[in-house]
Amino acid sequence: MIEYRNVSKNYGERQIVKNLNFTIEDGQFAVLIGPSGCGKTTTLKMLNRLIQSDGGEILLDGKNVNEINAEQLRQHIGYVIQQIGLFPNMTVEQNITVVPRLLKWDKARCAERVRELLALVDMDYDTYAKKYPNELSGGQQQRIGVLRALAAEPPVILMDEPFGALDPITRDSLQDEVKSLQKRLKKTIIFVTHDMNEAIKMADVILFMSDGELLQQASPEEMLRAPANDIVREFMGKHVAQGVSGQDNIPCGEIMRKNVAKVSSSWRTLECVQMMSSREIDSLVVVDENDRYLGVVTIEGIKAHGKPGMEVTKLLETTVPTVYTDTLAKEAFGTLDSTRARYLIVLDKNERPVGIITRTSMSKALAYMVWGGDAV
C-alpha cells in the first residue's frame, strides 16, 4: 500500500506539490493525470526519491521512504521512463538484468529470469537477448524497458509517460500488454500520463492533479460520470461531451454486424445444423421467399423439438426483438437491456434482416460514443 500524507514539494518560492493526500491499494493500477506542470511527475518521483519531498511523509507498506536507503529503495521499485533509457552499451539481456545484478543474483537465476520475462512479451530469447537497443524498434525497446522494471520482481512499478514517444499503434498494443501484465502479475502500478484515453483504458483509479493539488481520485467510470469540478470536466472535455451531445444519434445501421446467417423457410433441420456448425454459430435467421424476416431458429430449439428432416418453420422462434436500421442505437440499447436478449435483429424498410446487434457490438459502440476514437 502506498500512502501520501500531506506531501509537498517546493522549488524556491514555487510550490509544485501542495499537501497531497492519497492512498493507493496493492494491485491497483493508479494513473496520475493532469495538465502539464501540474506536479504529477514530481509526485511520482518523490516515491522512489529521485526527487526529495519537502514536507509530509510517503509511506510504502507503512515505512517512510525517506528512512530507507535511496538506492535500496529504488532497487525494489520498478521504474520506466518516457525516453525509454535502455543503456546502449548493454545487450537486451544485460539491460533486463541491471537490477538483479545490483542485487547480486547469480548468473543462472539472471539468465532464467530473462527467458521468463522475454516470454511474457512474446519476444524470442535466441533472437533478442544478445541484441543491443539500437537494433530494436521503439516498441521493442520500451517492452524491454518495462521488463527491466519487472526484472527484480518489485511489487510496485512507476511509469512516467512510458508510451509518450511511441507511434499510436505501438502505443495501443503496449498499453494492452502492460495492462494484462499488471493484472496477471498483480503489480501496483503508478502511471503518469496527460492522455485521458490512456488513463481511461489503463486505470483502476485515476488521480487528477492540477496546479500541485489532487482534485479528484476516482475510477474512470466515476470520473467521467461525475467530474469533481470544471477543471476536471474541461480536461476530460471531449470524452464526456461526446456521450452527452456529440454522437448519441447513431442509428443501428452503423453499429450492427452485417454478416447475418440467413436461411430460407424451406430449409430442414439437418441443413441448419450443418450450417451452424460450419459457421460456428448457434442460431440462424429465417426468411421467406421475398427475403423478409420470419424469425430465428436456434440449436437449442432444434435439439429440444426438432427431428431430422423437419422444416424449420415449425421450430421458428419469434421472441428475438427486432429494430430497424434507422432506429437510434440508444433505443436499441434500451431494448437489449430490458428484454435481456442476447442480440437484436436489424431489419431494413422492407422487413429484410440486414444485420444483428450483439451485446459486444453494443458495448463497442458505446465505448466509441463515450471515448471517441476507432472503437467500432
Place this chain on the structure above:
Amino acid sequence: MTHFFETYGLMLGKAILVHLAYVLTSVAAATVVALVLGVLLSRVPAIARWMMPVISISQTIPGIVFIGILYLYLGMEPITAFTALAIYAVFPILKNTYAGLLGVEEKYKEAARGCGMSPRQILFKIELPLAMPTIFAGIRMSTVYTVSWAVLTAMIGLGGLGEFVYRGVSTNNSTLTITGAIPAAIMAIALGALVDWIQKKITPRGLQEVKS
C-alpha cells in the same frame, strides 16, 4: 643510399625506438591523469566552468617554450621530455573525457538512478562506457600530436627522430630531414590506427555507430 644507411641506420633505429618510447609512456601517463581529472571535473561543474577555459588557453602555449622552461628546472634528462610531452598529451584527453561525460544523455543517468545504482556504479557502468568513443577520440588526437611534439625533444638534445630533422635543417641536408620526418609521419598514422583498433575491440556493438 646504401652508404647513407650504413652511416645512419643504427642511429635511425635507435631514434625511432626512443621516439616511440617517449610517445607511448607520455600518452599512457597522460591518459591516466586525464581520466582522473576529467571525472573529477565532471563531478564539480562549478569548478569545471572556469577550469576548462584555463586549460584550453594553456594548451596554446607553444611546446618549444614549455620544453625550454622545463629544461631549466629539470635539466637535460629524459624526464624533462617525458613530463613536457605528458602534460601536453593530457589536454586533448582531458577535454574529451570531460565533454564525453557531460554529453551522456540525462535519460541514461536517470534510468540508472531509477534502477538503484550508486553514483559510482553510474560512473563506471554507464557514464564512462558511454563517453568511451569521445575519450578515445581524445587519446587518438593526443597520440598523433605527441608524435610530432616529440620531435621537439631533440632540441634539448634528448634524441628521438627530431635529431635527424634538426641536424638536417641546420646542415641544409634535406635527405637527413626527410629521414627523420617520414618515420615520424608513419608512426603517427600507425599509432592512430592502433588506437582505432583498440577502440573497436573494446566498444560494444551497441555504441559503434554513435560517434567515431
